[in-house]
Amino acid sequence: MHELLKRYGTGLTTIFVLLTAFWLLILLIFPNLTMFESSFRPYLPVVDVGGPKDIYSLGNYMNIFGGEVPMSIFGFEVLVSARVKIFILTVFFSVVVTVVAFVLAYPLAYYLAKVVSPRSLPTLFLLLFVPLWVSEVLRSFAWYIILTLKGPLNGVLMQIGVIEREIRWIEGYSPVVVTLVYTYVLFMLFPLYNAMQSLDSNQIEAAEDLGSPWWRTHWRVILPHAKPGIASGAVMVFMLSAGSLLVPAIIGSTSGNWFTQTIQGVMLEEQNWNGGAAFAFLLLIVCTLMVVIAMRLFSVKLSDIAK
Amino acid sequence: MSAGVDLDDVCCDFGTFRAVDHVNVNIQPGEFFSFLGPSGCGKTTILRMISGFIEPTEGVIRIGGKDVRGQRPNQRPTALIFQNLALFPLMPVWENISFGLEVRGVDKAKRRARAEELLDLVELPGAGDKMVSQLSGGQKQRVAIARALAVEPQVMLLDEPLSALDLKLRQAMRAELRAIQKRTGVTFVFITHDQGEALAMSDRVGVMSQGRLQQVSNPRDIYNNPVNGFVASFVGENNILSGDVSTPADGFAAMSTSHGRFRARIAGGVSGSGVKLYVRPEHMKFTDTAGAENSVLVTISDVAFEGNFISVQAISDSGMHFISELRNDGSVPIPEVGTKLHLGFDASKAAILPDSATAGA
Amino acid sequence: MHKTRNLLGHVYMLAFLLFLIVPLLVMAGAAFNDSKLPTVVPWRGWTDRWFIDLWNDGRVWIAFRNTILVALAVVALSVPIGTAGAILINSISGRWRAALYGMMVAPILIPGVVIGISTLLFWNQLSVGSGLHLSVLGQVSYIASFVMLLVLARLQSFDAGLEEAALDLGASHGQVMRRILLPHLYPAIGAGAAIAFFQSIENFNVTLFTRGGADTLTVYVFSKVRSGITPTINALALLLILVTLAAAVIYEVSRRRKERRERMLTVEE
Numbered sequence: 001m002h003e004l005l006k007r008y009g010t011g012l013t014t015i016f017v018l019l020t021a022f023w024l025l026i027l028l029i030f031p032n033l034t035m036f037e038s039s040f041r042p043y044l045p046v047v048d049v050g051g052p053k054d055i056y057s058l059g060n061y062m063n064i065f066g067g068e069v070p071m072s073i074f075g076f077e078v079l080v081s082a083r084v085k086i087f088i089l090t091v092f093f094s095v096v097v098t099v100v101a102f103v104l105a106y107p108l109a110y111y112l113a114k115v116v117s118p119r120s121l122p123t124l125f126l127l128l129f130v131p132l133w134v135s136e137v138l139r140s141f142a143w144y145i146i147l148t149l150k151g152p153l154n155g156v157l158m159q160i161g162v163i164e165r166e167i168r169w170i171e172g173y174s175p176v177v178v179t180l181v182y183t184y185v186l187f188m189l190f191p192l193y194n195a196m197q198s199l200d201s202n203q204i205e206a207a208e209d210l211g212s213p214w215w216r217t218h219w220r221v222i223l224p225h226a227k228p229g230i231a232s233g234a235v236m237v238f239m240l241s242a243g244s245l246l247v248p249a250i251i252g253s254t255s256g257n258w259f260t261q262t263i264q265g266v267m268l269e270e271q272n273w274n275g276g277a278a279f280a281f282l283l284l285i286v287c288t289l290m291v292v293i294a295m296r297l298f299s300v301k302l303s304d305i306a307k
Numbered sequence: 308m309s310a311g312v313d314l315d316d317v318c319c320d321f322g323t324f325r326a327v328d329h330v331n332v333n334i335q336p337g338e339f340f341s342f343l344g345p346s347g348c349g350k351t352t353i354l355r356m357i358s359g360f361i362e363p364t365e366g367v368i369r370i371g372g373k374d375v376r377g378q379r380p381n382q383r384p385t386a387l388i389f390q391n392l393a394l395f396p397l398m399p400v401w402e403n404i405s406f407g408l409e410v411r412g413v414d415k416a417k418r419r420a421r422a423e424e425l426l427d428l429v430e431l432p433g434a435g436d437k438m439v440s441q442l443s444g445g446q447k448q449r450v451a452i453a454r455a456l457a458v459e460p461q462v463m464l465l466d467e468p469l470s471a472l473d474l475k476l477r478q479a480m481r482a483e484l485r486a487i488q489k490r491t492g493v494t495f496v497f498i499t500h501d502q503g504e505a506l507a508m509s510d511r512v513g514v515m516s517q518g519r520l521q522q523v524s525n526p527r528d529i530y531n532n533p534v535n536g537f538v539a540s541f542v543g544e545n546n547i548l549s550g551d552v553s554t555p556a557d558g559f560a561a562m563s564t565s566h567g568r569f570r571a572r573i574a575g576g577v578s579g580s581g582v583k584l585y586v587r588p589e590h591m592k593f594t595d596t597a598g599a600e601n602s603v604l605v606t607i608s609d610v611a612f613e614g615n616f617i618s619v620q621a622i623s624d625s626g627m628h629f630i631s632e633l634r635n636d637g638s639v640p641i642p643e644v645g646t647k648l649h650l651g652f653d654a655s656k657a658a659i660l661p662d663s664a665t666a667g668a
Numbered sequence: 669m670h671k672t673r674n675l676l677g678h679v680y681m682l683a684f685l686l687f688l689i690v691p692l693l694v695m696a697g698a699a700f701n702d703s704k705l706p707t708v709v710p711w712r713g714w715t716d717r718w719f720i721d722l723w724n725d726g727r728v729w730i731a732f733r734n735t736i737l738v739a740l741a742v743v744a745l746s747v748p749i750g751t752a753g754a755i756l757i758n759s760i761s762g763r764w765r766a767a768l769y770g771m772m773v774a775p776i777l778i779p780g781v782v783i784g785i786s787t788l789l790f791w792n793q794l795s796v797g798s799g800l801h802l803s804v805l806g807q808v809s810y811i812a813s814f815v816m817l818l819v820l821a822r823l824q825s826f827d828a829g830l831e832e833a834a835l836d837l838g839a840s841h842g843q844v845m846r847r848i849l850l851p852h853l854y855p856a857i858g859a860g861a862a863i864a865f866f867q868s869i870e871n872f873n874v875t876l877f878t879r880g881g882a883d884t885l886t887v888y889v890f891s892k893v894r895s896g897i898t899p900t901i902n903a904l905a906l907l908l909i910l911v912t913l914a915a916a917v918i919y920e921v922s923r924r925r926k927e928r929r930e931r932m933l934t935v936e937e
Contacts, residue, residue: 004759007831009841019752024771027809031786038789108684111677124681126920131688133912135870137889138905142691144893145698145902182691214673235777243779246872246886250893260781260873267877273789280785287779358836381835393833397851406847407837458837 032284039278061278083262090259091286093173094241097180101188101237102230104181109192109229110222114201132186140250143179147251173256176248180241187240188233195229196222231298239287259283309494310371310384310461311336312357317366319352326352327363328518334496334511336371336461339488341497341505344515345541350498353515354464357496358387371461386455388465392447394439400426400450401435407458425453429487445476452487463488465497469504481508502542506530514538516663534574537663539585546591546629551580552659560659566625569601571657586657588618591631593639593648602651605629607642617641621650692909699902718903725900731883734800738875738884739868741804742811746864747857749808750815755849757816758823773817775810780873783809788878802878803871810874811867815860822856866915 004013039061116124131139146153199222207217223230248258263283267276312334319327327349334340342350355361356368359380367374375383386407395403402409404425405418413421419435426432429449439447448468455463465484469477485508488495499505505512506526513523514537522534533539540547550564552573560573562584571584597604605621608628612635619631619642629650633639642648700714722728753772757765775783787806788798796802826849834844850857872886879887885908892901 001760003761004756007759007828008755008845012841012845016752016756019749020756020768023749023753023809023812024768027787027805027812028771028775031790031809032782034790034793035782035786104684107677107680111681115674115677116681122920122923126916127685128688130912130916131692133866133870133916134692134909135886135889137870137872137886137893138695138908139691141889141893141901141905142695146691146694182687186688239777239779243781243873245781245876246890249890260779263781263785264876267785273785273792276785277789280779280782283779284782287777291777360832379835380832381838381840385836387833387836389829389833391827391829393827393829395830395833395848406834406839409847410834410837410839410843454837 035277036281038274039281041274061282086257086262087259087282089173090242093177094180094238097177097184097241098188098234098237100177100181101185102192102234104185105189105192105233109189109196109226110218112193113196113199114204128186128189136183136244136246137250139183140179140247143175143182144251147175171253171255175251176256176258179247179251180244183244183247184237184240187236191229191232191236192226193229195226195232199225227298231294235291235294238290242287242290243283308459308461309336309492311338311494312462312496313367313369313372314353314357315367315369317353317356317363317368319349319356319361320364326518327356329366330515330518330520332513332520332523334494336494337492339485339495339497339508339510341499341509341512342515343499343502343505343512343541345500347517348515349518350515351466354387354466354496354498357462358385358464359383384461386458386460386463388451388455388463388468390466390468390470392451392468394447394451394454396439398439399435400431400437400439400442403439403450404435404453404457406454411458421457422453425457428456428490429453430483444472445480448472448480449483452484456487456491456493460493462494462496465495467499468497470499470501477504484508506542514541516541519663521663533585533658533660535661535663536583536585539658539660544588544630544632545585546588548584548586548627549581550584552578552582554578559654562659566623566627567603569657570654571601571659572655573659574661577659577661582659583662584657584659586652588630588632589616589634590652590656591629591650592652593619593631593642593650595648597649598651600651601654601657602649603627603629604647605650606647607644610641610644621648623650695902696906696909698899699906701899718899721898721900722903722907727883727888728885728900728904731885731888734882735869735884735886738800738804738807739865742807742868743861743864745804745808746812746815747861750812750860750864751819751853751857753812753816754819754823758820772813774813776813778810780810780871781877784874784877787874798878798880800879800882800884802880803875803884806874806878807868807871811864814863814867815857818856818860818863819853822853826852 004016008016112121112124203221203225204217207221212220243260244258245260245264248256248261249264252258252261259279260283263276263279266272266279314330314332317327317330318325330349330353332340342353344350352361356363357370359375359378359382362376367376369375370384380387395406398406401419401422404422405413408418408421422435423432426434429452431446431449431453434442434446434450439450442450451468468484469480472480481504484495484497497505497508506529509526511523511525512529514521514529516537522529522538524532529538529542533542536547539545548562548564548566548569550562550569553561553563555573558572559570562569562571562582564584569584571586594602603623603625605623607619607621609618609620611618611620615635617633617635619633621629621631621642623629631650633641699718700716753768757768757772760768783806787802787809791802791805792798830848830852831844834848835841839847870886872890875884875887876890883891885904889901889904
């Protein structure tokens with residue numbers, strides 16, 4: 001504080017502090033606190049709000065249970081509530097998306113960081129960036145068109161004779177996973193690239209010179225160096241996937257529901273704001289957990305996210 | 308119009324570390340004053356206190372007789388030349404120079420004219436529209452000076468401005484800075500660790516060590532009559548003998564060392580054993596026969612031709628290493644390596660000194 | 669020595685690019701296909717009727733206007749806020765700095781759904797109803813983070829000595845900010861504004877929950893996809909893609925020009 005006042009004078013410092021306080025308190029902390037608090041209050045008609053029925057309870061959280069439905073976990077048949085199933089599957093498939101995105105992005109990141117000449121980089125990046133600037137809605141929609149029953153994928157496959165009748169691609173979780181990967185793979189690519197870029201090429205050459213095969217060089221030299229990038233990318237992709245509403249809504253189906261859709265249903269269709277708050281909070285917890293796990297696993301701090 | 312700077316018993320602490328320790332000095336208006344000392348001696352801190360970026364923990368700083376406590380840097384009649392110059396990279400040279408006028412609301416035409424005047428003063432005519440990145444090191448220096456002069460400060464503060472320049476440029480800039488100071492008559496407070504610079508440019512020099520002023524005097528005095536061992540060693544070369552001292556008489560004392568008995572001037576308050584005697588290389592003379600006093604038998608170990616002087620190294624039979632400097636004008640014969648000669652000095656040219664001051668000079 | 673691997677790399681890069689671009693091409697292609705369902709197979713002939721339908725669709729224009737207004741508001745708020753945050757954090761150190769930095773970066777990691785719902789609930793408690801103004805506030809909470817990161821990075825390359833020099837020459841703090849610091853930050857602020865604008869345009873999750881009844885482009889497309897698609901959406905999509913491409917080309921050209929200018933200046937020593 002003292003430093004600030006000396007450097008910028010009272011007037012400017014006040015402005016900075018006020019703006020930042022407005023941001024952090026009013027736009028971030030208070031809303032989340034409100035949501036947290038509301039999640040414990042029951043869904044009441046307006047008249048009853050503030051009255052005797054307005055007590056704190058875990059009721060909204062308990063909402064997630066109820067409506068048992070069979071689910072197989074590692075081959076075991078378990079009976080869980082429909083919503084719990086959706087929650088678990090959302091988390092599971094978000095992890096899948098993250099892994100697939102990593103597998104796809106890693107070779108490309110390496111290629112960009114080490115193989116490509118620095119002069120072509122800006123152009124290549126531009127080419128890669130453009131799909132990113134195209135809105136998520138459109139990207140999901142594009143895949144919808146491709147995968148739809150009467151769409152081009154089926155059309156092409158039938159024309160070259162691979163299949164005889166149109167396949168219903170838009171079923172289950174697979175199309176969601178594919179579209180999520182498509183939509184968010186770049187968020188894995190750029191952190192990976194950034195991390196790899198800082199690796200001194202001499203280290204790779206040294207490893208080769210000492211006789212290391214390419215896969216070992218990657219495993220022992222490059223991957224460890226890229227850890228912060230992996231952590232950052234994984235966190236981003238997971239969070240975006242788990243929190244994505246557009247993609248599962250456009251390309252999902254009744255057999256492939258995403259947890260965000262559940263939240264949307266509760267909030268907007270049932271107009272049960274407190275209930276929605278509870279579920280949203282659950283989503284937040286999962287994402288925070290993921291951040292913490294990634295930070296521990298890869299020993300990274302919050303100094304990631306270099307966009 | 309220039310002002311004097313008075314530091315009255317000024318101290319500056321950073322936590323428990325005392326960077327400036329009871330410094331007292333009165334810098335005269337129009338004077339070129341240098342603070343000379345090694346890194347960490349506190350000279351930078353003094354400069355920052357005078358300019359207003361730090362406040363002293365104790366003591367009073369007066370500029371032009373006025374106590375400047377509480378005055379922010381933009382309120383003080385000082386201008387600071389930073390070590391890395393801090394020229395504004397996004398502005399052309401003339402805007403850099405006239406920035407101080409701009410913030411005072413002077414209109415553009417007048418500013419431009421004044422900038423051109425100053426560019427002439429620092430001998431960079433016509434460079435007004437260039438960008439800083441297009442200038443050489445010496446040119447940037449001059450722009451920095453012009454920028455500071457534009458606000459007509461009463462005191463110019465210079466933070467080791469020549470340390471980043473190469474040797475030839477440094478020497479040229481020394482003369483230039485001196486000339487500019489004489490031309491404008493502004494008080495210059497200059498800090499440096501380079502003793503050659505300080506001695507060549509200043510009216511007076513304040514030698515500092517560990518936050519304390521060791522000696523304040525004109526360059527000749529600092530060199531010829533250092534008050535303690537630190538000043539003697541920091542400024543110029545020395546031969547140092549260590550021994551026990553007898554009681555002084557008429558300002559001279561006898562000292563017995565493991566290399567012989569010597570007589571030299573003695574500073575007040577120095578006595579006892581483990582005391583040091585300092586004599587400069589240029590006062591050491593070689594003779595074929597032993598002198599009446601202060602004479603040692605030595606073997607020449609090295610003769611190095613350094614251009615305008617010759618550096619001769621010799622070792623006494625008692626193992627002491629001596630350095631002598633002879634002028635390259637043919638007035639004295641140059642000894643040869645391996646010869647045995649007597650090396651001696653005049654008692655009045657040597658001094659027995661305390662190590663360093665415990666209180667400012 | 670690495671020839672085969674490099675070749676593989678090139679091939680992979682190409683494949684990757686194709687993977688990214690082909691779906692967009694398909695979608696763009698369907699905008700011209702004279703078929704009631706958006707598709708390229710079977711091809712029923714070129715037409716531009718979808719573009720005409722799009723032009724006549726009043727709702728699209730309203731949604732477009734809303735989107736732009738929201739984006740402008742978001743830029744107007746998040747740029748000052750993000751810049752203030754960056755400047756603030758740059759002058760603090762220690763545990764406070766880590767904590768503040770964490771808080772400023774956290775919104776990026778929060779799912780949009782959560783931001784939307786929390787914003788809605790909070791302002792509702794203050795009796796502010798839902799609507800585009802809430803969308804703006806919700807979006808600013810995380811878009812300001814992007815601006816903050818950009819400005820902070822630019823701040824690291826700033827020599828604080830310049831501020832001191834300006835002060836020493838007599839400038840007031842306001843003058844120092846205006847003439848010394850902000851000019852240095854302009855590239856980052858400009859980039860931040862651009863990113864804020866585009867991020868706002870493509871935001872969906874936050875907007876969906878906070879908008880009340882109003883439409884933005886993303887929400888509009890979404891609702892049309894759910895209700896009944898005609899290739900007017902594709903027409904819209906193609907237009908948006910073209911705008912994006914145009915922006916990208918402009919950016920690239922101006923960047924190249926700047927690079928060339930810088931290269932020439934430094935040679936002229």
